[in-house]
Amino acid sequence: MLEPAAIDTVGLSKTYGGKVHALVGLDLRVERGEVFGYLGPNGAGKSTTIRLLLGLIHPTAGRASVFGLDTRTNGVRARGHLGYLPGDLRLSDRLTGREQLESLASLRGSVDRALRDELCARLGVVLERPIRQLSRGNRQKIGLVQAFMHRPELVVLDEPTAGLDPLLQNEVRALLRETAAEGRTIFLSSHSLDEVQHVADRVGIIRAGRLVDVDAVESLRERAxxxxxxxxxxxxxxxxxxxxxxxxxxxxxxxxxxxxxxxxxxxxxxxxxxxxxxxxxxxxxxxxxxxxxxxxxxxxxxx
Amino acid sequence: MAAELLRRGLSDHRRALAAWCVGIAAYVALVAAIFPSIESSPDFNKLVESYPDVLKSLFGIAAGGDVTSGAGYLDVELFSLMLPLLVLVLAIGSGARTLAGEEDAGRLELVLSYPLRRRDAVLAKGAAVAAEIVTVCVVVGIAIALLDPLVGLDLALGRLAEALGALAALGLVYGWLALAVGAAWPSRAPAIGVPAAAAAGAYLVSGLHELAGWLDPFRFLSPFWLVGSSPLQSGADARGVLVVVVAAVIVLLAGALLVERRDLETP
Missing domain, CATH: 3.30.70 (Alpha-Beta Plaits)
Structure with missing residues (x-):
């Protein structure tokens, strides 16, 4: 019996209102331990794919599974293996960074506190100020910490380095590489090849809801x-x-x-x-x- | 784990809730402070007696009721309209904000990406809404109980508890309706509009069904009619209160089921 892939989708489709085809027949397999870059311009269907994987929206056709767990029928267990950073991260503005992370940890149930503190220190998270006073980059850091703090088997990141300065972008890339080295899987969505090419093993390109190409990042760069x-x-x-x-x-x-x-x-x-x-x-x-x-x-x- | 959403919901609204409690307690105190001057004007009953029937029935002025008694006065001034109105505004606002409002603001996305069932999230948020309603009702009860000896309302505490129970039941059914509508449709506007319109309709049916005969068959659908209109004088209808609470639970459960079926909206 084949070990289930980290992500496996078959004919995954999402249509809105019967006419807007946000995603059309996606067949994608991401293996464990892989860093997969998911590239496409804005509105191509990247976030739709991710939200289907998380069970936030339901597929019109096809299915998706995470470690063999169907995202529709077994969503809670599937999400237990996941860490997610939304592309448009919205946190509770009144809370401080510490309160927000504490609240999310309680919601998660089990969190590696030592790992969380280490991540906070590493990314320089501002913990004691209300989130509404924080810059985009500082909010993004909180989002990154919550995506990694329970040591998930699969990390799904939607434009993770948006708003971060170059030094932190490097730090995040290092974090991604370490995560992959531990045999964990990363699904990295971006509209910029630059953001994924230094960390991704393979890259899938999506355009207008269709997966155009899946290729090793080197060969894509050669053609670019x-x-x-x-x-x-x-x-x-x-x-x-x-x-x-x-x-x-x-x-x-x-x-x-x-x-x-x-x-x-x-x-x-x-x-x-x-x-x-x-x-x-x-x-x-x-x-x-x-x-x-x-x-x-x-x-x-x-x- | 979903319990965190209950804690978070209460914590997020704690300032607003405190302001509501202070405001309602102040209003109750103001109304109570006027009572001694009403009590000492026996003509007041005659004045009320001369009101048009529509007004009397809307304000729950029962035939033979005595508005110069503490119970009758508070029934008319507080329990027939103002308290239900205030509690409903709080309940509907809270029910709409906690789910539909959070979704509109885009904050539900991260929460629902965590390993918890959506229906548990709805139930936890429902518990938070209920806790807010109960808190306000308890504060109102304490305020009235403390003012009673000061202004000589001479209330039966058992009746007061019944009246507050009926008030809480009304808050619960519309607060959870707001939550359930937000669970079924991803927008805050219907989550406020639907329960507000339902409450206004139910209030009119309860007040006017005796005068407008065609409304009469619909009175069973009105939570206001079911719990009774002058609770301090004649007690709340215990069975009616139970029916309203059961209806509230059904509405909440329906919301918890419907939320699973739909897509989460992006702001």
Whole structure:
């Protein structure tokens, strides 16, 4: 008998009012110990998927299970294995951070207090002030602590580093990696590839309610285009770059050359550019929407 | 674990509840303070006697009732309208806020992602609403009992307890209706509107069914009629109070079942 996966969905669908297809036929399996990145633009169906997993909404069709526990018929036990950070976290404004965490701990029933205190110290949670006085980032920290404080087998995080400064983003990534190293599972939803690529093993891409692609994060990054802007000391010949595999020259403006290139072509781009005197070179990851466009273009070519 | 929601509910509303208790106790004290001057004007009964029948029946002025007695005076001034009104506003507000209000504010999402059954959450919140209603009724009772010897109301304490029981039953049925409507539909507006409209209708049926004959068959549906309209003078209808409490429990259980079926709304 196969050990049940951390997350297993079969034909999971959610339709609102008979016409808004928030999620269409999702078949997804996330193994134990995996960090799974769930990527998509806003409104693509990421939060709908998560809320179905938590039993907050009920599927129109299909089913979802967490560690083999059906989220609909066995939701309470399923949620017992879960820690959840909502994308739009709303806490009790009048409570202090300590009171809020204490209240949530009582609601949970069993919490590892030592772990909770350690998490609070690690993230620098403000415990003694009313939550209404806290910044977005400081509220987010409380949300993170409550998601981890009972050492859940599966942590579901909806945009976890939103509002956090870069140092804390790193701390959270480290926390995610440690959690995965202990064999626990992380389901990480985000609209930014940047947020998931450093921690996720696999990435699923969802768009308009449909899972477009599931891939190892490396291969996704390889396909993801970079926007490269090179400023030369004097105008360079763009054809030198246009000939490289996968590279497209977007514009030439005097000595400034703009092109898009996938990661494997970057070496060729830099070496071609090195023949000239370079004033500046900027390479930026393309945003997710462009990766989608790229995926669709590939799909069209194949189909 | 769901007990935490009871504790949280009470704790979140404790300031508002304290303000309600102080306000209602002050109102009761004011009404009681006027009693000696009513008692000493025997013409008052004649004045009341000359009121139109509609007013008399709405204010629970029973034929042969004596509004210059302590019991009759408080029945008319407090128990026929003002106290039920105040307790219902508190009960409906609390019942609507604790679930529908929390959902509207987006705070239910995290709570319901925890391993507890939704129906247990509804029942725990129902217990918190009930505790608030009972608290206010007890405060009213204590206030009246303390004022009684000071202004010479000369009440029977047993009747006072009956009157407060009837008051609490009214609060319970509409407070839990607000909670149950919020459990069935994800919005605060119907959670306030439905019980408020139901209470207004039931109050009118109770007050006017004798005058408007076509309303008469509906009186059995009115919690106000069921518990009795002049509890301090003639006692509350114990069976009626029981019926209202049972109805309240059924409404709450219906809410607890309906909440499982629906989707949680995002704000």
């Amino acid at each position: 285009l970079r926007h490269v802007t090179i400023t030369f000391a004097e105008p360079a010949d763009p054809s030198q770059f246009a000939g490289l595999d996968g590279v497209r020259v977007v514009s030439t403006d005097g000595a400034v050359l703009r092109l898009s290139a996938p990661e494997p072509a970057m070496d060729g781009v830099v070496k071609a550019a090195a023949r000239y005197r370079i004033v500046d070179l900027v390479s930026q990851p393309a945003d997710l929407e462009e990766i989608f466009l790229e995926l669709y273009r590939e799909g069209d070519d194949g189909g």
